[in-house]
Amino acid sequence: MSELINNYQSGYSLGQSFYTNDDIYQKEIENIFLKHWIFVGHASQIPEHGDFFLFEFDQESIIITRTKTGEINALLNVCRHRGSHICLEKKGNTKSLICPYHAWSYNLDGKLLAARNMNDDFDKSANGLHRVHLELIGGLIFISLAEKPLSLKSMQADLKDTFDLFGFDKMKLIKQNTYHIRANWKLAVENYQECYHCTPSHREYSEIHAAALPPAKRNQHLEAYLKTKTNAVRTRSCDCYFDLANEGEEGYQYSREPLLPGMKSGTAGGIAASRLLGNITDYDGAASDLMIGPLSFFLIYDDHMVGYRFMPLSIANCVCDLFWFVHEAAEEGKDYDLKELTWLWDLTTQADEEIVANNQKGVNSHFYRPGKLSEMEGFHQHFLNWYLKVLKP
């Protein structure tokens, strides 16, 4: 693997083995998916004591619960007796977690409450459910399966004002959709990192967002936007993402990108989609890109937010989950139309499903060789640099 990593030539795509070798996939599970912070949902999904939902990927199943004291917990869905899954429903409300196999029962914070017919030397306190690190970012729930997770402190301090501006803790999730992609997860993440493909592949997106333009034109739009808009919290730019993250910290990124003239939001014709978010008082003809950790991305329009999360199912299959958020006070039918609001990114992600699967097919060929990246694939290059770094033994 060291040899493969060292052979990588900057400015080019990755070699085939990174997309097809199962040992590399196992290393990725260990070094990326069991280490880094992952977005799993929003506090608004479990408002009441006893509410829970499952987050599942690869071989893992994690229960996100709300306790009596209002605390949110993440617990491995694996009974400490003989390992059965405990929660079989994807979401619900329960007083305690009772394993359906032998009826061991656990509190909503994972403490073992009862286990029948165990010998006297059995220590209940040592047999609680495995707890998973959890952090709330605004109302967004992130987990890390690492023993000692990367720090989120600088990010939380750095972006607090921004989270407040957009009212992250005053949103509600109105739709989640799962897209199955017949490709290695990296091809899906790489696809999301670059807008070189937007013009040929995403006509609808390209009619709304300036990011689809060639660099020179896009920069003109960006400079013009920044000259007229002066809200420092809204228009700032943080570049601590991927290989640019500080040692020991989770990577993150924030920037504001202009829409095309006349566009207010990510909808057909760029018309307004819902109530303005948080403390936003006006449309400024732009949208923010936010990234927290390597797998979770958010596109913040002034009146709604779209979240993306990429997770593997196997070396050759992954899923992209999309999450649509609006102001918690927005009402369907009155403030927003669900179909209009989800139209752009549902359509775009369906197109990406096909694009990325066709990329995998070619990468599988014995004759595929890494190709030269364009000048519109710089963000993508940072992903590759980071990836090779975290893979190192």
Next chain:
Amino acid sequence: MSELINNYQSGYSLGQSFYTNDDIYQKEIENIFLKHWIFVGHASQIPEHGDFFLFEFDQESIIITRTKTGEINALLNVCRHRGSHICLEKKGNTKSLICPYHAWSYNLDGKLLAARNMNDDFDKSANGLHRVHLELIGGLIFISLAEKPLSLKSMQADLKDTFDLFGFDKMKLIKQNTYHIRANWKLAVENYQECYHCTPSHREYSEIHAAALPPAKRNQHLEAYLKTKTNAVRTRSCDCYFDLANEGEEGYQYSREPLLPGMKSGTAGGIAASRLLGNITDYDGAASDLMIGPLSFFLIYDDHMVGYRFMPLSIANCVCDLFWFVHEAAEEGKDYDLKELTWLWDLTTQADEEIVANNQKGVNSHFYRPGKLSEMEGFHQHFLNWYLKVLKP
């Protein structure tokens, strides 16, 4: 593998690798499924000359035939020419076994009868079908694929009176059902070894059988039963199972277990299910557990018998076959109702299908660790001890 085996801690469940590592699975095929005795059916299934049925598992297919002299044979369903399967029907009647590919034909005891256009130096007598060891236990057919199988002599001598009492050779098979379990075969066998899960998972069973009670209560029932019943052949107990088997012999076990008060048989409400078996003259409110070899189990009620057999399909999938037997003279509609008679164990095995699949899901987690067994999992512990012993290089 030695390290994995040595790391096992008694009183705990097995580590993950035993359920997920394909090398271990191949070792199991060699040391367990190609060695130990396996129940394949009952002589009553092939009463006439030329009758046959197939027994299939993993990559193997075995033809069980009845010859002209009435003998029962087990033959590999693999042509000695280029290896084609010969019998394609699951059961039937035939004069000889003719390979559909090149028409080599074999006698019902496997002798090669004819092979067209072979050179003169071809030795027909050296090209019969591979014969598999077969033993009749009462009318029950067992096979072993070992070159030199474990001895069944002590077992046959020890349990002869019991087989006679229940009339094993005067039964008939009235139904066989296959249950596909999305789990490693061991999780299915372990599930069958313990009644710790009966109360939470099998309400219907628990309302009929005393074995679902906690140990102290169950022992009260057992002692009361043994005090009033004195048929030594019926109430005996043999503990030569799993790691308790004698060197060079196949393991076996027999014991009589009380039903709950008022229950006669394994039916809804515990009512009688069919004619009394063999030489049985009265219901005694109990049922016998019989195990022959590590994969075949029988639950003998006074009026019918249920057989279970566990076989792997792959490391992550197995099948449980259930067999229902009644007295050979019993008539459907008059002596028994098929639906009533099969109700309890069909229902219970369907529940186990789900339970065991959910166990596998949790065992697959990177965070699964072996857990402490309860005092109701002693039989299960013997299975684990035996398993680790036979796996040793």
Next chain:
Amino acid sequence: MSELINNYQSGYSLGQSFYTNDDIYQKEIENIFLKHWIFVGHASQIPEHGDFFLFEFDQESIIITRTKTGEINALLNVCRHRGSHICLEKKGNTKSLICPYHAWSYNLDGKLLAARNMNDDFDKSANGLHRVHLELIGGLIFISLAEKPLSLKSMQADLKDTFDLFGFDKMKLIKQNTYHIRANWKLAVENYQECYHCTPSHREYSEIHAAALPPAKRNQHLEAYLKTKTNAVRTRSCDCYFDLANEGEEGYQYSREPLLPGMKSGTAGGIAASRLLGNITDYDGAASDLMIGPLSFFLIYDDHMVGYRFMPLSIANCVCDLFWFVHEAAEEGKDYDLKELTWLWDLTTQADEEIVANNQKGVNSHFYRPGKLSEMEGFHQHFLNWYLKVLKP
């Protein structure tokens, strides 16, 4: 692998590993499927400038195109940017090949025409599509993925008259059918090499072709045929196939085989199927076997030709493609009936699908051992000799 190869005993079938070991399969891909010449179609399928079709197997996809100058090209369907498949349709007509991902566009001979937003140091001339060797044999299109392919010169010189006689470049493809076989590709090819199985498995074929007869009888028919027919181009015999091929050359074979008395063509009752091919002026009651390379076979009746091609999908699955050709001037409904003309080999190949899958099942058994071949499996033996030779490291 060397040990496995050296252990092979001539006159017997291959050992199990050759059909089940994935390392061997990878070696086969390299040494056979990425080296040898493969039949992919006929020039008549792409008559116009811009016409193309795809040839796909294992992980490879190859575009066969007709350029403005009328030349036929074979190009890897893998974009030189990040590896996406370019052509997604199985066939069609296009001015240029435009990758749907980032819109890199290529000429029909593979030259890179345009790539947006690349840095100045990007060399377009070094980023054309990977070209695959292609050779026209009559109008039959063959490709080789080897860097330096085996020579076809002797074959082309040797068989030119024969190709002319049957008018290979004046045919048209009227039907292609794909048969999925649940077996290793070698079992399918071996099946095609021997007529030992014809009598038991292919009644319809055996009622038309003398090749199904035992050797002595078949030779009588052959001698009688050769005595009365004297067209040297039609009745010749070339044996440069498999292990008999000359060093550095691709193997090939041609021979003329009699039909049974009264039969004119490969149809029900042996009746005429279509217009006579090429310069053929009469039915001579025979058909020719032609083999070019190890995977492509042709059966040439006087009035139509059937092509076969065997390609792997994975170690345990393969496809057989059948191609039916008639004289380019033949008209459906008037000169031929498609159903009548395709009847025999569609039926026969469907039967082979089952036969070969049942062969694989038995070969998978732990108890399968190589078996002795018959005297009717000599051609098959040449395949085995060649196979073991090309597999050698």
